[in-house]
Amino acid sequence: MTLSSSSTLTVDRLLTTPLPELLAEANAEIVDAPSEFDAFEGVALKPYVGPIQVFLPKARSAAHRDAMARLVVGQLFGTDLSPLPASLDVRTFGGFQ
Numbered sequence: 792m793t794l795s796s797s798s799t800l801t802v803d804r805l806l807t808t809p810l811p812e813l814l815a816e817a818n819a820e821i822v823d824a825p826s827e828f829d830a831f832e833g834v835a836l837k838p839y840v841g842p843i844q845v846f847l848p849k850a851r852s853a854a855h856r857d858a859m860a861r862l863v864v865g866q867l868f869g870t871d872l873s874p875l876p877a878s879l880d881v882r883t884f885g886g887f888q
Contacts, residue, residue, distance in 0.1 A: 819843035
C-alpha cells in the first residue's frame with residue numbers, strides 16, 4: 792500500500808509502523824541536513840517528482856530523529872496529531888499542503 796494525500800494515517804499506525812516501512816509507504820526518505828542547520832528540528836520537502844525528502848539534523852539522537860520523521864510524515868498526510876502532546880507541534884510554512 793502506498794500512502795497518498797487522501798489516505799488515512801492514524802496516530803496509532805504512525806507511531807507503531809516500523810519507520811523504514813512507513814517511509815517506503817509514504818514515498819519518503821530521510822536526508823541528513825547540513826551541519827549549519829543543526830539548531831532546527833526537521834523539515835520536509837515535497838518535490839513535484841521523486842520521494843518526499845525529510846531533512847533532519849545529524850546532531851540529534853536516533854530516537855529524536857525517528858520521532859521527528861514520524862511527525863513530519865503525519866503532518867504531510869493530514870493525520871490528526873491532537874492526541875500527541877502540544878509540545879510536539881508541527882507547522883507548515885509556505886507552499887501547498
